Amino acid sequence: MSFTWTPHRFSGGALALDVANSVVLRHDDERRIDRFEAHGQMESFPKAAANFCAERTLFGDILPVKRENRADFISLRDMIDRYFRARILGEAADLFLADLLAALARVLRQASANGLDAATVHSTLRLIAMPDPERMKICRNCGWLFIDRSKNKSRAWCDMAVCGNRAKASRHYRRKKEETAP
Template structure:
């Protein structure tokens, strides 16, 4: 399957969320796909994030993860997902917060520079922890990705209206028409 880092892949609204969203269909064992499991995709991510991430001005010119830091970077990704997903649904997330803070500290200590993907991701995650409006962080009603709802009335339901929103609406339309046709 051909894959490229398109603007939709950066719909999270923050670098840390885009990194967490690199696992497609995270909670579906049969459909789960880790984009960073393919070395070429992990290597291409920093350049794409430097152009397409909502934080590209803050974290432009990202350097790839050093090979010796790949495991800690993936641990950071999972800590980001674990903490923010629990926080969004209102579950006690103290343990996940401690894990995330430890993962951020480890990534920052190991990073060769502030412009490495692991350091920038840690900085982005730390910024999200302090987000002044935590209720703006949501889980997409279609794909399950994490995203920041920056809409004026905080009414976004999907990470990307052009992709997930259209899929949900098309699916509803299909089932409505199917119901009209069947006896």
């Protein structure tokens, strides 16, 4: 399957969330897609992140994760999602935080300078300590994690132009159907 890392893929508002969001529809067993499993995508992600990620000015160039470190990086990615999702939902997130911290330490010990792995660790640490955690949300349409930087903290979608429009279109469709129903 051909696929490109468009700006939409970096709607998370932080590198660590964009990494976690490389799994699309994570909680839908039938439709879930892991973008990092497709050939070459783990190599092309860092360059796109350096261009589109909200934290790009912090990192400059980002290099791919070394092949031998990828398995640990992928398990870190999944812990990032698990911890922050639990925190947003008000579940027992501290249990997952312990696992996440262990994964961060493991990845950081082997990470290369300017590597996606090191950058993701630093991004995650900032998110753990963010002063306004209520701004982190789950997109109502696609399930991605994102940071709502809007003034009144009212954003419901990772990307208004994609998920917001899709939600609006399906609402419109439902209304039309109801109106025309006999």
